[in-house]
Amino acid sequence: MAEDRCVHTDCEGFYRRDFLKAGALGLFGLSLTDLFRLKAHGATTFQEKETATSVILVWLGGGPSHLDMWDLKPDAPEEIRGLFKPISTNVTGIQMSEHLPRLAQQTDKLCIIRSMTSPEAAHERGTHYMMTGYQPLPGFAVPGYGAVVSKLKEQRSALPPYIAVPAPVAYGGGGFLGASLAPFSPGGNPASKNFKVRDLEPPKEVSFERVERRRSLRQAVDAAFKKYEAGNPAAEAVDSFYTSAYDLMSSTDARAAFDLGNEPDKTRDAYQRNTFGQSCLLARRLVEAGVNFVTVSNGGWDNHNNIFSSLPGKLNDFDRTMATLIEDLSDRGLLETTLVLAMGEFGRTPVINRNGGRDHHSRVFSIMLAGGGVQGGQVIGASDPLGMEPAETPVRPEDLSATLYRCLGIDYNQHLESPDGVRIVLSRGGKPIRGVLA
Template sequence: MRCRGNSLSRRGILTAGALGGLGLSLPELLMRQAMAEQKQYDFVEAKAKSVIHVYLPGGMAQQESFDPKPYSPMEYRGEMGTIKTNTGEVFSEVIPQLAKRADKFSVIRSMSHGEAAHERGTHNMFTGYKPSPALRYPCFGAVISHEFGPRNNLPPYVCIPNVPNEFAGTGYLPSSYGGFALGADPAQNGFKVRDLDLAGGVDAERFMRRKAALNVVNNQFAAASPADNVNAMNTFYERAFDLLDTPAAKEAFDLEKEDAKMRDRYGRNQAGQRLLMARRLVEAGTRLVTLTYGGWDMHANITSSFKNTMPPLDVALSALIDDLSERGMLDETLIMVSSEFGRTPKINPDAGRDHWPKVFSVMLAGGGIKGGMVYGASDSTAAEPEENAVSPADLATTMYRLLGIVADKELMAPGDRPIEIVDGGKLIEPLMV
């Protein structure tokens, strides 16, 4: 933790001397004062109780989504038209439903980093850190799981349908803080989350006997083998038992319990059913849900690709915003829509766009974020930030603060190395309520 510059006064030093006669030395007093300051500094008011992180793998083009350039030459602006939002801004024509709800969310048009490779860009956008060969950083879900733990016996960090990439893991934190993956797509017919039902022939009484016996074995084994993977497996079993013991928690994963009209409203497709599942989970108690949708690495035929891929997401995100608002949950649920980078300013010979990390867009809604704002700007061809550049560290710092986590709090990496949750990020205060 950075020094906050609170030096002792003369009276404090004299007090320390007096306390020293009672067995409390000056170093001990300083340590206690530092601990008190640490606790005070680590507490911030939370605006959001949960996060739904919608990740669009491949690199979504800013020009064909939230940052069109209608006055640029055709080779820069592309073939698609624009649509006016209910706030007077301009979005791409393929998100008409979101355009009608622009007063409910905000857009950052000046996200920027320097990593043009998918893996490195993904690392940035899942951790808030540049990749390092020396240390593996934990993703947002793992940090939140570490800081808050389970709520209502739901896994604190859930991935839909699976853990999306190698950087959505626990990094230097124990593996027990990893995400719970559904293991199947909620849009599939007969969708069922794996491992949430008792085996055939096992009733509740038999389950409890097995659980008690397994606890004895696990505790002995963990005591003899204190390795991370052993302790993690023990934690996973305990949380799985809690989940099996809690009907309301299990029910959150059952989309068949959802009203058919609501399922239709979101869309009976990957975008719709994944987002609906995310809403069910945060409503029940999950702290962070990461879900993926689509493939946005559109090096060729970007216009037709967007017209196929974006409309279901447009409908589903709009339904999510409306649904959360109607349930009184939008103010306490942060929606974050991001990608690893944007696309090149100029259309390539294959009628697509290539990797471009210098500037791209992120959408934020609810959970302490103002509605109807556009923060930052790209230049006339969406080539680089023109004002208020935002780094992955800034975005992560802001997200954590909205959850009540101080981003430069230090966690312990292997070898007792203190590592800040995010290093050097700044709050995007104009976006915060």
């Protein structure tokens, strides 16, 4: 309610706020309704031809090793090439790790960028850069991609337009756009038998009939205070926020999107019955139901020690789930309109350290894209023979942000303005990555 106190500076707003806080709105709080404030901001009038309507961003927190996944160096010295062998894929001339055999058979749908580059080799700064397209700015909170998309793209269903499973990714929030554009998180492990999304059901002691009565009470309060709030855009916006929250709770289709129990056992098994697998399955259900932007967090890639014993299991899980997600989206006709990204904050050092691991390395690393208008079956850019620097077509996070926005039909050269009047361009100096879009 702290934000609410700042918004309502007149006595009429104060009384109405306190009355509602004590009565009809006490059930809900602001955790869900704040997500709908984006409607008050409107949408951009620019419309470039979009190739994607939804994004699934799979965040590999910690910094996955490009040299052991997408960009192996079998001819490099032993202290660099490591123990993993490259295998052929279903696209002639493209190889990847032996621990990604299923994705190797989906390579015709993948675009692998082997020349990402960034000066940020610390986790927090690197994550900020990759999740916003901006290097960290002291004292200035840049909004994450999902928040920008929520602000500028039309909401397509009763579901929140930006959802994070199983938990939000750092620096993917609303930034100066406000907490109302931060992602909604279901709160819980989708792989749990007792998985239940918070805020979609009233407390056990409150029936939906009582919810409707409280809604009617609120409408009566609204009517009583209308004459005091005429022309007050903040007060009028609050009405729409709560209406959207009620609509979500009462929408059978929206609530059903979170119910993984509606999926066949065969499908759930194919994704794997673990947190990452069921989170990706939930992401597919959410974009299918009209969500604009979904992040799936999958940490554990900070392999400073014993990388060749710890990474195979991690890669096998990633391979099985991601290949299933790509295939499932394709079979359902969703891949054409869903941009899938798999990336972390940086890569790992070419030289294996004394602990048998690889350390942080941002000068060159790899990411994967698929769907949403992306041309599959290709590699863009290259690292040098040691995987140390870009050898051709260096790609910066700004270029990635321009590509993402371009896929969604958003003008990446337009500006956003902070409450303090600071204007930033969506992609500062970035250009869509040449060759990515079909």
